[in-house]
Amino acid sequence: MQDNISQCQEILSLFLPLDEVTIARIVGVIVRTQSDDKSVHSKLLADLCGNNTSEDLSQMTEWDADTLIYATKQLAPELNWVTIMENLDHEGFYIPNEAAFYFLMSVYKHASQGHFPLRAICGSIWKNAEGQISLLKYAVSAPPEVFTFAHSGRQLSVLQAYVGVVNDHKVQIEHANHAWLCLDLLEVLCQLAERDHASSTASNLLQQEVSSAVIPILLQNADASGMIVHLWHVNPNILLRGLVDAMSTDPKIMSRFLAACQEIKFGITILSPILDMIPYPFGVRFAALASCKGLIDLEKWLSSNLNAYKDAFYEECIEFLKEVHLAAQVVTSNHFCSPNALRTIYLETSSTFLKVPF
Structure with a gap:
């Protein structure tokens, strides 16, 4: 030594x-x-x-x-x-x-x-922007004992209100180092994206972190609809990525998102392009749920997509029907297994799927 x-x-x-x-x-x-x-x-x-x-x-x-x-x-x-x-x-x-x-x-x-001086890394854009992005990439995903944004003087208050209790349940933030509550971080990431750094691998990973962490929390917010529409117009890829990531871990996110869309006039207008842009496994389920809320004509949507995407879309519809009916059989044969509300909705829409000529 x-x-x-x-x-x-x-x-x-x-x-x-x-x-x-x-x-x-x-x-x-x-x-x-x-x-x-x-x-x-x-x-x-x-x-x-x-x-x-x-x-x-x-x-x-x-x-x-x-x-x-x-x-x-x-x-x-x-x-x-x-x-x-x-x-x-x-x-x-x-x-x-x-x-x-x-x-x-x-x-x-x-x-x-x-504490590590946050202004050093997210107070402004560096001259060496790639170096800054490489540092932020690891900072946002680090455990809090290694790096934290909790001491930031500027917290994102619209999210803070929902970090406590929502519907009498604790909202668990995936990233415990408070990265996505740091307003300075979010601002500098937006500035970096505007300066042609959004195409870099590290920056794309950061955008994925943002969307995956923030959007599920936003959807807990009763006033989130305006922010969702704004995000769609500013950067639809972030919204889509966050929505897909959220749905893959919590299918109930679909219901929250649709409820948010229903709350404002322009919310419904983004539903159709979102259905067209998200992967088939999510799109089919999303469309089924949206039809039950009277937001789309499911039969027309299915016919249109079958004509456009042929076998790939057909196979996903078949997988969806198999999954729905298998789940229904499990509930029927097991008296201790209570029916899932989302599965029930899917089962109700299966008759519409069967009407469409495959």
């Missing part, structure tokens, strides 16, 4: 006097080298050391957080680690994997007793 600290101090001495910008770049290099790409290691070390030889700095890739922080504080005890985190926005900074993110969080935890 002592040998590692001595080596670390010796190498850090090459960069004296140490300031926040320099340490941010050093931390960025060590974080990036948590990947297995040795070519990246060599380039980053060469860029960092300038006229020095990269060979002298190769040991940096082996430092742990405790060693780095101890050696740094010996050489520059007055460094402001909040400022260091704010200076991670530099060329070359990138979080290649979860291990790299955990290493960065460990560095800050060893250096400072306070």
Whole structure:
């Protein structure tokens, strides 16, 4: 341990006097080298050391957080680690994997007793936007003991009202680190999407996280219909993705969504394109439920889709009918099995499916 600290101090001495910008770049290099790409290691070390030889700095890739922080504080005890985190926005900074993110969080935890400064990563768009996205990608899904947004000064109040009790039941938020209650995070993600970063893999993953986590909570909100329609016009893909993810885990989401659509004039207008755009397994069930509420003509919708999509749609309809009738047989044969309201609705619509010429 002592040998590692001595080596670390010796190498850090090459960069004296140490300031926040320099340490941010050093931390960025060590974080990036948590990947297995040795070519990246060599380039980053060469860029960092300038006229020095990269060979002298190769040991940096082996430092742990405790060693780095101890050696740094010996050489520059007055460094402001909040400022260091704010200076991670530099060329070359990138979080290649979860291990790299955990290493960065460990560095800050060893250096400072306070919460990670959220303004450093979601206070504004970085010049190195890809680096920012790579960091946010892991931050939003991290367990709260590793990273949390709970100390954000700007919480999304429209969701907070439904984090407590809804219909006398606790609403469980999937992401306990409060990422999707942080207004600054949501705003910076929207800004990144507007700046042509929405096509990147990391950004798409973030959008999926947003839709999967936020939309089910929105549908608990009695006043959610206006927000749903607004989201449809702003970014329909996020709405569709969140809706499908929610339905796959909780079929009752369909009823809540339809109820929200019924509440306002324009809500019904988005139902038809949504039915056309979501995958068949969800579309068929969604249409069946919507027809029971008088929102669509199921027979007409089935005929139209059969003409358009032929065998693929036909096979899904057959699977739906098999599933519905099998569930009905289970309920009939088992007196201890109570009928499911949604299954009952599906069973009622099965006669309409059988009317359509397959």
